[in-house]
Amino acid sequence: MADWDDRTRQGFGSVPRAGGDVASRTTYDAGLRKYMLSIYNYMTSGVLLTGIVALLTAQSGLAYTFASGPLMWIVALSPLAIVFAMSFGAQKFSQGTLQLMFWGFAFLMGLSLSTIFLVYTGGSIAATFFATAGAFAGLSLFGYTTKKDLSAWGSFLIMGVIGIVIAMVINIFLQSAALELAVSILGVLIFAGLTAYDTQRLKNDYQRLRGTSWEGKSIILGALSLYLDFINMFLFLLRFMGAARE
Numbered sequence: 001m002a003d004w005d006d007r008t009r010q011g012f013g014s015v016p017r018a019g020g021d022v023a024s025r026t027t028y029d030a031g032l033r034k035y036m037l038s039i040y041n042y043m044t045s046g047v048l049l050t051g052i053v054a055l056l057t058a059q060s061g062l063a064y065t066f067a068s069g070p071l072m073w074i075v076a077l078s079p080l081a082i083v084f085a086m087s088f089g090a091q092k093f094s095q096g097t098l099q100l101m102f103w104g105f106a107f108l109m110g111l112s113l114s115t116i117f118l119v120y121t122g123g124s125i126a127a128t129f130f131a132t133a134g135a136f137a138g139l140s141l142f143g144y145t146t147k148k149d150l151s152a153w154g155s156f157l158i159m160g161v162i163g164i165v166i167a168m169v170i171n172i173f174l175q176s177a178a179l180e181l182a183v184s185i186l187g188v189l190i191f192a193g194l195t196a197y198d199t200q201r202l203k204n205d206y207q208r209l210r211g212t213s214w215e216g217k218s219i220i221l222g223a224l225s226l227y228l229d230f231i232n233m234f235l236f237l238l239r240f241m242g243a244a245r246e
Helices: 002-010 020-060 070-088 095-118 122-145 153-174 177-209 214-241
Strands: none
Touching: 020 095, 020 177, 020 214, 070 095, 070 214, 095 122, 095 214, 122 177, 122 214, 153 177, 177 214
């Protein structure tokens, strides 16, 4: 944080003091790149684990057991419980425990998402996955490089998430095709915005967390945030791009 404060007081057009500020900024940039790369590595590995588990579970026929009955609720709610535990109990858990929880979460999500292979064709799922990956990469790059402050998006996007969750619950009873379409469109837009917002937030978090005991934990929690953005954007996009199985 001090590196950037000192640079601001100098003025962006001024010449840095010989050696010191240039070396300090170089070190900061290298640390930031390593920090963000660690987040992306965790996030990507988590998504791949989920995809592999989902595919193998579907091929084995176990997905049918998760599509209905008591196991459906256990598999569906267990990942949510882990997310809440990681988010609200991070101070109590060690970095190693958070890592295990993250991999457990990704595995359970794979079991839960295996049921999409019962609804959509494998080709359309793959096409949607790669489309999501491309969109995610572009949106995350925007969030990382933009000079625009995206912090004001946070409250608006979180309210949007709450709104679509409420709308989805209501539509369980209404079964409205129009409402489902609206929720799907808003879902894609909201999680697209969250991808850019979370990327910038994580980048800014490095300024205050680097060198602290929280830096390692924040990498895992950051990967969890981006993972959730990716998976939710994928699921909402699948409603448009997914071809139903015959």
